Amino acid sequence: MSWAPLLETQERAVKTIKNSIKKDRLAHAYIFEGPRGTGKTAVAKETAKAFMCQEQSEGEACGHCRNCKRIESGNHPDVHIIQPDGASIKIDQIRALQKEFAYQGMESNKKVYIIEHADRMTVQAANSLLKFLEEPLSHSIALLLTEQVHRLLETIRSRAQLLSFSSLPNEKLEVYLQNENISPALAKMAAALTSNTAEAVEICREEWFAQARDKVIQLTEELRKRPDYAIVTLQENWLSFFKEKEQLTAGLNLLLIWYRDLLSIHLSETERVVFIDQLQALEQQALHLSQRRIGGAMLAILSAQKKLGSNMNPAMAMEQLVLQLQEG
Ligand SMILES: [Zn+2]
Incomplete structure (x- = not known):
């Protein structure tokens, strides 16, 4: 993946991130909010790549260096992805993350953590994360992903930059599906049935x-x-x-x-x-x-x-x- 297909679908969010990386001015924390299937996870992964890439240029990851490859395959030691453990994200998961971050990065001092469904943190987990956000480490970024931003603590929201991801307008969704090798007739049908990109792809397949x-x-x-x-x-x-x-x-x-x-x-x-x-x-x-x-x-x-x-x-x-x- 590179920024190009993501720019097609979430232009504003992607441009913001890309420019900040280019100018070396990324915020310490971001909230990616928007409905399911709008590419939050894909953008988070690409952000991690562009941030960690050894040959980044113009805010774009090279895609072939050691860091890019390991993030792409999901096993970079300094990129952590947290998902709900059962119904919620528990305090132990946040504690483990903090412990991890207390050490120097294994290869550089850059670290990224991505919290999926951040609104499902328990109150204790959220408070624990809050402390973490209050003392940002240099060279680390937090990406909080959520479909229900209003459920995040106000104190967390105020410490992160908010980027909104929206469902694609009909015509854009059709073009996106056709780029995925789906026939125009089927793409049109799926786009008429749902505005959710992931769901539309599922339907077509x-x-x-x-x-x-x-x-x-x-x-x-x-x-x-x-x-x-x-x-x-x-x-x-x-x-x-x-x-x-x-x-x-x-x-x-x-x-x-x-x-x-x-x-x-x-x-x-x-x-x-x-x-x-x-x-x-x-x-x-x-x-x-x-x-x-x-x-x-x-x-x-x-x-x-x-x-x-x-x-x-x-x-x-x-x-x-x-x-x-x-x-x-
Ligand atoms: Zn790279």
């Missing part, structure tokens, strides 16, 4: 998801071409595939996107279509469905999701839905 997408296309085709058979397709193909309630909910989310696409076509907003490889089929279906009927179909899908949520029999909820979609 799951074979199930691509299959689910095919099932949805198949059902809409049936509804369009042979509406009387849709119920058979449902029973033979859908219900055996979307077995769990969660899966069925995901399937209905995809179906909802299909109808939203139909609406986008009606409104001449083709650029918003998510099933981009199905444009022809969508356009054809849009010819036969009025906006009102599309709106009605979307409401019916939402109502089916609600029924599932309140534990209605899935087969029954789906049959009702297909009947409504047939009638439009």
